[in-house]
Amino acid sequence: MKKIDKKVADSYFREKTRNMVIYFIVWFLVSYGVVLFAEPLSEFTINGFPLHYFMGAQGAVITFIILLFVNAKLGDAIDRKYGIDEEKNKQISSGKVLDH
Amino acid sequence: MDTQFLVSLSIILATFALYIGIAIYNKAKATSDFYVAGRGVPPIFNGMAIGADWMSAASFIGMAGTIMLLGYDGLAYIMGWTGGYLLLTFLLAPQLRKYGRYTVPDFIGDRFDSHTARVIAAICTIIISFTYSIGQLSGSGVVIGRLFEIDAKVGTMIGVVLIAFYAAFGGMKGITWTQVAQYIILIIAYLIPVIFMSLQLTGNPMPWISYGELVGKMGELDRELGISEYFAPFTNGTKWQFLALMFTLMAGTAGLPHVIVRFYTVSTMKAARWSGAWALLFIGLLYLSAPAYSAFSRFILMTKVAGSKITELPAWTKTWVDTGKLQVADGNGDGVLQWSELIISNDIVVMATPEIANLGMFVIGLVAAGAMAAALSTAGGLMIAISSSFAHDIYYRVLKPNATEKKRLSVARWSIVLATLFAGLIALNPPGAITQIVAWAFALATGTFFPALVLGVWWKRSNSQGVIAGLLVGLGVTLAYIFAAKYGGFTILGIIDTGAGVFGAAAAFAANIIVSLMTPAPSQKIQDEVMDLRYPEQMVYKNGDVWMNDDGSKSV
Numbered sequence: 001m002k003k004i005d006k007k008v009a010d011s012y013f014r015e016k017t018r019n020m021v022i023y024f025i026v027w028f029l030v031s032y033g034v035v036l037f038a039e040p041l042s043e044f045t046i047n048g049f050p051l052h053y054f055m056g057a058q059g060a061v062i063t064f065i066i067l068l069f070v071n072a073k074l075g076d077a078i079d080r081k082y083g084i085d086e087e088k089n090k091q092i093s094s095g096k097v098l099d100h
Numbered sequence: 101m102d103t104q105f106l107v108s109l110s111i112i113l114a115t116f117a118l119y120i121g122i123a124i125y126n127k128a129k130a131t132s133d134f135y136v137a138g139r140g141v142p143p144i145f146n147g148m149a150i151g152a153d154w155m156s157a158a159s160f161i162g163m164a165g166t167i168m169l170l171g172y173d174g175l176a177y178i179m180g181w182t183g184g185y186l187l188l189t190f191l192l193a194p195q196l197r198k199y200g201r202y203t204v205p206d207f208i209g210d211r212f213d214s215h216t217a218r219v220i221a222a223i224c225t226i227i228i229s230f231t232y233s234i235g236q237l238s239g240s241g242v243v244i245g246r247l248f249e250i251d252a253k254v255g256t257m258i259g260v261v262l263i264a265f266y267a268a269f270g271g272m273k274g275i276t277w278t279q280v281a282q283y284i285i286l287i288i289a290y291l292i293p294v295i296f297m298s299l300q301l302t303g304n305p306m307p308w309i310s311y312g313e314l315v316g317k318m319g320e321l322d323r324e325l326g327i328s329e330y331f332a333p334f335t336n337g338t339k340w341q342f343l344a345l346m347f348t349l350m351a352g353t354a355g356l357p358h359v360i361v362r363f364y365t366v367s368t369m370k371a372a373r374w375s376g377a378w379a380l381l382f383i384g385l386l387y388l389s390a391p392a393y394s395a396f397s398r399f400i401l402m403t404k405v406a407g408s409k410i411t412e413l414p415a416w417t418k419t420w421v422d423t424g425k426l427q428v429a430d431g432n433g434d435g436v437l438q439w440s441e442l443i444i445s446n447d448i449v450v451m452a453t454p455e456i457a458n459l460g461m462f463v464i465g466l467v468a469a470g471a472m473a474a475a476l477s478t479a480g481g482l483m484i485a486i487s488s489s490f491a492h493d494i495y496y497r498v499l500k501p502n503a504t505e506k507k508r509l510s511v512a513r514w515s516i517v518l519a520t521l522f523a524g525l526i527a528l529n530p531p532g533a534i535t536q537i538v539a540w541a542f543a544l545a546t547g548t549f550f551p552a553l554v555l556g557v558w559w560k561r562s563n564s565q566g567v568i569a570g571l572l573v574g575l576g577v578t579l580a581y582i583f584a585a586k587y588g589g590f591t592i593l594g595i596i597d598t599g600a601g602v603f604g605a606a607a608a609f610a611a612n613i614i615v616s617l618m619t620p621a622p623s624q625k626i627q628d629e630v631m632d633l634r635y636p637e638q639m640v641y642k643n644g645d646v647w648m649n650d651d652g653s654k655s656v
Binding site for chain 1: 172175176178179182183185186189190197198200308309312313314315316331332333334339342343346347367368369370373374376377380381384387388391634635636637638639640641644645646647648649650
């Protein structure tokens with residue numbers, strides 16, 4: 001155990017939170033945003049679908065999946081940047097795993 | 101006993117044998133490497149297991165039918181049930197993983213250091229999971245009813261017995277790999293009919309790309325019939341209902357006890373992150389296909405079934421009329437079945453479509469097996485959530501702290517049997533379509549656990565009085581709104597029972613925050629524990645300082 005600068009830990013938290021806020025903005029726009037403007041968006045067509053229908057049936061879901069993978073990948077990159085070792089994490093949390 | 105019955109039954113039995121075989125094989129293996137550190141299911145397979153746990157009869161049997169009948173308005177289910185994974189994976193799953201408790205009531209009881217909060221959370225878990233399981237039982241009734249060509253009610257009773265046995269004696273532990281198998285069966289069973297229908301109707305084996313033009317074509321057919329277009333927005337409810345339902349389903353996803361528990365099985369916060377991503381990819385495969393399913397079914401019904409002579413209806417209509425879920429009555433007596441004379445229940449669209457599209461016995465049997473996998477895997481998880489809330493959180497932690505392990509196990513089993521029987525009784529006369537019943541469970545989770553968990557993880561000032569007030573107010577408001585909207589015709593902005601969660605969550609957040617601020621702050625130790633959730637496992641927060649744990653010892 002060694003003490004680290006509180007500022008370093010804080011900036012870890014800030015970076016992750018900032019990314020999360022960006023993901024949630026995109027999340028909001030593709031789902032709630034599209035629904036709010038469904039009538040005007042229905043004028044456009046994509047691949048035979050009216051646009052609002054396409055976003056509800058496919059566009060939003062695909063965006064969600066991409067956001068989750070981006071989060072997983074960037075989360076790993078932030079962990080690496082701050083010298084977090086996944087093996088150590090596993091050791092620390094082993095025993096807390098529920099056998100299911 | 102026709103051939104179809106034998107084919108369907110043998111496919112179902114073969115898949116059951118596979119699940120049981122995997123469970124037995126893993127149980128034997130688990131005892132030997134139980135103490136090996138860092139064991140844990142790789143995120144990609146955990147993602148499949150979450151998918152099987154998650155996709156219930158509502159997703160498999162009910163959703164495509166709901167979208168077919170509601171048109172664009174049904175897409176709230178698609179976005180709601182997928183978008184919730186972002187709330188879960190960003191806001192709750194990794195943090196709850198780091199906190200490391202075994203059930204949701206356990207987390208609430210320890211985080212807020214209150215037995216009262218623990219018991220209320222356990223009761224909420226039971227109510228939510230119970231409501232959810234009514235939908236599963238009513239779904240298994242549809243499948244079994246069709247299989248034996250009997251009334252769906254009798255089918256439900258058979259389903260009750262099956263699920264009670266399955267949950268009480270089978271899937272207690274070590275079921276992750278069984279669920280992986282269930283996911284694979286379920287997704288194959290769902291995709292094969294859509295792909296075949298796509299080939300039949302458009303000549304393109306990629307339903308996700310091909311059904312767009314059909315959606316447009318159906319709009320034209322609808323205009324000719326003088327009804328609103330299939331894709332026209334907000335024809336079955338207001339825009340606010342759409343938004344409220346979508347929010348309810350999203351926040352409910354992040355608050356469902358039996359889903360959150362799955363994230364306790366991963367090894368670390370990083371694994372929780374990846375499990376969430378893989379889970380949504382696997383779930384998305386089904387959710388992207390459901391609207392295609394709806395479009396193809398509706399197109400076939402509109403162009404091939406409606407308009408035919410009432411005496412020359414295809415054979416499949418007979419078996420479905422017998423289940424009581426399909427009505428074909430020649431209302432105007434002209435001898436022809438019009439589109440408006442065909443009344444089809446949401447719940448049979450997926451099950452009936454392989455027959456409607458004439459896809460052959462094997463596919464029909466496979467769909468039945470997939471539907472059973474969906475209903476059983478989720479019902480198993482729900483029953484375990486109910487029994488652990490009762491046997492662990494209420495009976496053992498509060499009522500009888502010195503009960504023996506044997507006694508607790510028997511309490512757990514009896515609570516499963518009783519809960520299943522009771523849920524089955526209600527499912528005999530289901531109070532709504534499967535997706536609707538399940539939406540109530542989500543509304544309750546949105547009104548209770550979502551605010552409690554989000555504030556518990558992200559706001560250290562939230563205390564026991566606050567969480568108790570929040571849970572009770574949220575539960576009360578959500579229940580009151582569901583009943584007032586469903587039976588009293590009371591609505592705000594056109595938001596009906598399925599969107600009730602938005603009011604429950606708003607009231608619960610307000611109650612939790614106001615009461616917390618009016619009462620003393622939680623102890624320093626608890627506040628430190630909440631701060632600690634901001635960082636990965638290796639960083640430890642203590643007394644305003646952050647420590648890096650390099651030696652990996654557990655004594656932190």
